[in-house]
Amino acid sequence: MSMPPRAALAAWLVLVALCSGWLYRNLSIGTDLTVFLPPSTNSAQRMLVSQLRDGVASRLILIALEGEEPPALVQASRELARGLRASGQFGFINDGDLASAVKERELLLAYRYLMSPAVTAERFTVAGLSAALSESLALLASPAGPFIRKILPSDPTGESRHIVEFLVPDTGPEIRDGVWFSRDGTRALLIAETRAAGFDIDGQAMAIKAIRDALQATGATRVRLLLSGPGVFASEARATIQSEAQWLAAAAMGLVMLILFAVYRAPGPMVFSVLPVATGMLAGIAAVSWVFGPVHGITLGFGATLIGEAVDYPSFAYIQAARGERLADTVVRIGPTLRLAVLTTVLGASAMALSSFQGLAQLGLLTIVGVGAAGLVTRWVLPAITPANAVSRKVYAFPIDARGAMTIARRGRWIAAASIVAGLAGVAWHHDRLWDDDLANLSPLSEAAKSLDRTLRAELGAPDFRYLVIARGRDRESALEASEAAGAWLRETVGRGWIAGYDLPSNYLPSRKTQQSRRAALPDATTLARNLDLALRDVPFREGVFAPFLEAVERARTGPLLTIEDLRGSGFELKVNTLLVASEDGWAALAPLRGVSRPTELAAAARAAGHELLDLKTESNHLVNSYRNESLQLIALGLLCIAGLLAWGLRSVVEAARVLAPVLAALILDVAILLSWGHRLSLFNLVALLLVVGIGLNYALFFNRPVADPDEQQRTLLSLVVCGATTLSAFGCLAFSRTPVLHAIGVTVALGAVLSFVMSAVLSTRETRRGAT
Amino acid sequence: MKGCAELALLVVLLAAPTAGNAANSPPPLSIVELMQMLASVESANARFVETRHSALLKAPLVLKGTLTYRRPDRVEKHVLAPYDERIAVDGGRLTFENRTHNRRKTMSVSGAPGLAALIESIRATRAGDLPALQRYYALQVEGHRGQWTLTLKPLDSRTADYVVSLELSGAGARIGRITIEEASGDRSVMEISEQHG
Numbered sequence: 019m020s021m022p023p024r025a026a027l028a029a030w031l032v033l034v035a036l037c038s039g040w041l042y043r044n045l046s047i048g049t050d051l052t053v054f055l056p057p058s059t060n061s062a063q064r065m066l067v068s069q070l071r072d073g074v075a076s077r078l079i080l081i082a083l084e085g086e087e088p089p090a091l092v093q094a095s096r097e098l099a100r101g102l103r104a105s106g107q108f109g110f111i112n113d114g115d116l117a118s119a120v121k122e123r124e125l126l127l128a129y130r131y132l133m134s135p136a137v138t139a140e141r142f143t144v145a146g147l148s149a150a151l152s153e154s155l156a157l158l159a160s161p162a163g164p165f166i167r168k169i170l171p172s173d174p175t176g177e178s179r180h181i182v183e184f185l186v187p188d189t190g191p192e193i194r195d196g197v198w199f200s201r202d203g204t205r206a207l208l209i210a211e212t213r214a215a216g217f218d219i220d221g222q223a224m225a226i227k228a229i230r231d232a233l234q235a236t237g238a239t240r241v242r243l244l245l246s247g248p249g250v251f252a253s254e255a256r257a258t259i260q261s262e263a264q265w266l267a268a269a270a271m272g273l274v275m276l277i278l279f280a281v282y283r284a285p286g287p288m289v290f291s292v293l294p295v296a297t298g299m300l301a302g303i304a305a306v307s308w309v310f311g312p313v314h315g316i317t318l319g320f321g322a323t324l325i326g327e328a329v330d331y332p333s334f335a336y337i338q339a340a341r342g343e344r345l346a347d348t349v350v351r352i353g354p355t356l357r358l359a360v361l362t363t364v365l366g367a368s369a370m371a372l373s374s375f376q377g378l379a380q381l382g383l384l385t386i387v388g389v390g391a392a393g394l395v396t397r398w399v400l401p402a403i404t405p406a407n408a409v410s411r412k413v414y415a416f417p418i419d420a421r422g423a424m425t426i427a428r429r430g431r432w433i434a435a436a437s438i439v440a441g442l443a444g445v446a447w448h449h450d451r452l453w454d455d456d457l458a459n460l461s462p463l464s465e466a467a468k469s470l471d472r473t474l475r476a477e478l479g480a481p482d483f484r485y486l487v488i489a490r491g492r493d494r495e496s497a498l499e500a501s502e503a504a505g506a507w508l509r510e511t512v513g514r515g516w517i518a519g520y521d522l523p524s525n526y527l528p529s530r531k532t533q534q535s536r537r538a539a540l541p542d543a544t545t546l547a548r549n550l551d552l553a554l555r556d557v558p559f560r561e562g563v564f565a566p567f568l569e570a571v572e573r574a575r576t577g578p579l580l581t582i583e584d585l586r587g588s589g590f591e592l593k594v595n596t597l598l599v600a601s602e603d604g605w606a607a608l609a610p611l612r613g614v615s616r617p618t619e620l621a622a623a624a625r626a627a628g629h630e631l632l633d634l635k636t637e638s639n640h641l642v643n644s645y646r647n648e649s650l651q652l653i654a655l656g657l658l659c660i661a662g663l664l665a666w667g668l669r670s671v672v673e674a675a676r677v678l679a680p681v682l683a684a685l686i687l688d689v690a691i692l693l694s695w696g697h698r699l700s701l702f703n704l705v706a707l708l709l710v711v712g713i714g715l716n717y718a719l720f721f722n723r724p725v726a727d728p729d730e731q732q733r734t735l736l737s738l739v740v741c742g743a744t745t746l747s748a749f750g751c752l753a754f755s756r757t758p759v760l761h762a763i764g765v766t767v768a769l770g771a772v773l774s775f776v777m778s779a780v781l782s783t784r785e786t787r788r789g790a791t
Numbered sequence: 792m793k794g795c796a797e798l799a800l801l802v803v804l805l806a807a808p809t810a811g812n813a814a815n816s817p818p819p820l821s822i823v824e825l826m827q828m829l830a831s832v833e834s835a836n837a838r839f840v841e842t843r844h845s846a847l848l849k850a851p852l853v854l855k856g857t858l859t860y861r862r863p864d865r866v867e868k869h870v871l872a873p874y875d876e877r878i879a880v881d882g883g884r885l886t887f888e889n890r891t892h893n894r895r896k897t898m899s900v901s902g903a904p905g906l907a908a909l910i911e912s913i914r915a916t917r918a919g920d921l922p923a924l925q926r927y928y929a930l931q932v933e934g935h936r937g938q939w940t941l942t943l944k945p946l947d948s949r950t951a952d953y954v955v956s957l958e959l960s961g962a963g964a965r966i967g968r969i970t971i972e973e974a975s976g977d978r979s980v981m982e983i984s985e986q987h988g
Binding site: 149152153155156158159160161162163164165167168170171192193195196558559560563 | 841843845846847848849850852854868870874876878883887889891892894899903905906909910926947949953954971973974975977979
């Protein structure tokens with residue numbers, strides 16, 4: 019196998035140019051979560067996904083103000099709410115102050131006879147009016163009297179009151195001076211619903227900035243602002259990951275460079291060492307972009323991790339070069355081993371590329387192409403571009419005689435065996451606590467942020483959006499009708515005490531049918547005037563007082579129905595738009611439930627009554643579960659292929675077993691140690707374990723490689739130590755991250771690298787060197 | 792000069808009974824003293840007659856019933872005629888129950904700021920809870936221990952849009968009358984006869 023160096027160089031340059039050109043014209047980075055979800059999910063899971071992306075829940079920002087005396091907080095809360103309403107970034111701001119929801123109050127008043135569930139024909143008969151009037155009389159004489167006095171002449175039947183009672187839960191937070199407060203009175207609370215969808219992280223970041231700016235504009239400098247909610251988490255996580263990734267990468271890079279410089283004692287090889295992995299990343303991204311279109315951000319992040327083992331390839335080549343040996347000869351000598359190292363990873367990743375999850379498939383493809391390209395560059399391009407004496411100043415042998423350690427290592431087999439058994443026992447012991455299925459834990463949130471969110475949510479009585487009742491229809495109208503039917507059932511369940519409350523799109527926009535029937539229930543002007551006159555005989559209201567009422571009913575009776583256009587610009591519009599969504603086969607009305615105390619009974623009753631109850635947490639756990647099961651199957655398949663490839667490549671099943679054994683042992687111990695630290699395994703750990711397999715196989719292959727003389731063995735050992743040390747430094751840095759994703763990957767890989775190294779040294783080193791040592 | 796002295800004597804003589812009167816009459820009452828006096832009451836029961844004057848009504852509406860108070864935060868107003876209605880505050884919860892119209896509702900007092908202000912005017916005055924009163928109202932006290940008047944003006948502009956002032960008057964630790972002047976021009980007067988337990 020030979021290729022003129024120039025041809026290799028030319029091919030490489032063409033490849034780099036083509037990939038760069040393609041990416042320059044076509045690369046788009048996706049942040050759409052759905053790419054990482056299985057395509058064949060049921061409608062409940064599709065609903066979950068759309069809710070995660072742009073549902074009401076994903077748009078809520080919970081705001082708390084603290085650090086001042088209550089009067090100052092009240093002031094700050096009111097001014098903040100005013101500022102946020104003016105910012106135009108929010109559909110709905112609620113600080114508990116109904117009086118400030120001017121637009122919404124106007125709507126309620128204008129359309130009260132079409133919106134109030136209390137409107138029936140009976141209500142406008144003599145008897146109905148008489149009952150309503152005497153009730154209003156009692157209310158006028160009650161402590162609430164002064165406050166309803168003004169509206170009484172135009173709304174003697176109290177329809178606006180009924181709607182408010184219907185819309186505003188009794189179980190809201192404490193109110194002080196008209197503003198929501200925490201129970202202990204130390205925090206003023208608000209809820210803001212962003213116009214930007216939850217997955218629009220830039221939009222969420224802008225909304226958060228608008229909140230900070232609005233608070234600053236109030237001049238309340240001593241008030242501390244606490245924010246929570248999916249959008250806040252997403253944008254904070256992104257900021258944290260970006261800033262952490264930067265300095266962690268810098269630290270890791272610094273350490274790796276330091277190690278490489280200590281070995282090469284010249285800058286040249288350090289620069290060349292970057293080429294294979296850089297080429298791999300470029301080619302990998304181009305391939306994913308070519309096949310899939312948009313490349314997901316997660317693919318990029320994890321992809322960089324997965325092809326991380328390619329950083330080791332040049333080290334194997336450079337360090338194994340004997341004194342005076344041409345690099346081209348070195349790569350020919352270690353070629354078969356290097357080829358197996360590359361092919362095992364490519365094969366392992368092929369299984370992943372077959373996944374039905376587009377995200378996993380993207381990762382798989384990126385790894386195949388990336389690692390493959392890195393291998394080719396190491397094999398053909400590095401010898402062509404590395405000057406003859408570039409590595410001549412490098413360290414050739416281990417500074418201390420490590421052969422003694424190797425001998426001890428070989429005798430340590432029984433310790434290795436014992437620890438594998440212990441590891442297996444540990445995994446078995448934790449078998450029921452192995453997996454972390456909670457989608458929430460996949461999000462890079464600190465425990466402090468989660469606990470703040472729980473507290474604020476509880477204080478605000480905000481729906482946690484775990485449970486949704488879904489009412490479906492062919493079109494918007496029939497979904498609204500279904501929403502009303504679900505509403506009737508939900509009222510019963512509130513009565514039974516199973517849930518504290520619910521929200522429904524039809525509360526804000528009743529179906530045309532309902533509006534028409536309410537309108538039909540209103541009597542004509544003459545009849546109503548006569549009925550009112552008769553009703554007024556029994557109650558001491560002055561005649562003529564209710565003229566505004568007669569006008570209002572006549573206006574409603576002859577006026578237009580309430581449509582979504584009328585809600586435009588009010589908080590109700592966003593409510594309807596987020597609670598009434600187009601689904602794959604029509605429309606769906608969503609009813610988020612608050613304070614679900616009897617989920618089991620509720621689910622059974624929902625089934626019995628023919629309503630669709632969705633437990634988003636269960637669904638998301640199913641999703642993570644199915645994701646993990648598929649990943650596990652693919653990993654198992656990948657390992658099988660790798661075993662086959664090793665047996666073929668090494669021409670021996672025994673040899674293959676010798677190479678595979680330390681890797682499997684390292685995996686088991688890695689998992690056992692993580693579990694014993696109280697971790698549960700998530701998808702991040704799985705991805706990290708795949709890299710451990712890749713790295714571990716390289717170690718095992720090189721430890722197992724037949725060597726000609728003690729010098730070569732020394733160089734092999736040195737190259738392995740250098741590779742181990744660079745991997746450990748790079749991923750050890752990641753382990754210091756506060757972001758759970760980075761931390762999980764860092765810990766798993768750093769630990770796995772050390773374990774693979776030790777296990778390979780113990781289990782794979784050839785004993786045939788007895789004569790030589 | 793003599794005339795001058797005579798005039799002075801006359802002035803003194805004429806003034807003397809007045810000055811003597813001033814010295815004998817009880818000293819003006821401070822808000823703190825009033826609150827201390829009211830706070831000494833552990834519980835109270837009372838009958839009331841409330842007259843609601845409103846431009847909406849042909850004739851004033853007269854309510855009769857009982858008031859109950861337990862120190863520090865339980866107040867109940869029970870209307871017995873012309874209908875049966877109970878409004879009770881216990882701690883922070885407000886219970887409204889109209890048996891005639893078969894309605895019942897409980898809510899947090901704080902949920903309705905205006906209503907909370909009105910209810911606090913009675914509860915906090917009865918309990919002698921000065922900080923609570925000051926949270927909602929500007930206070931002014933006139934008279935003496937034997938006959939005093941406490942005028943409350945809402946601080947919050949939104950409550951002030953509906954309620955102009957509340958005037959509570961009483962003798963000693965007893966509250967005898969509560970008058971509410973509304974922004975609409977309506978007013979209600981509640982006459983109370985208290986028995987302390």
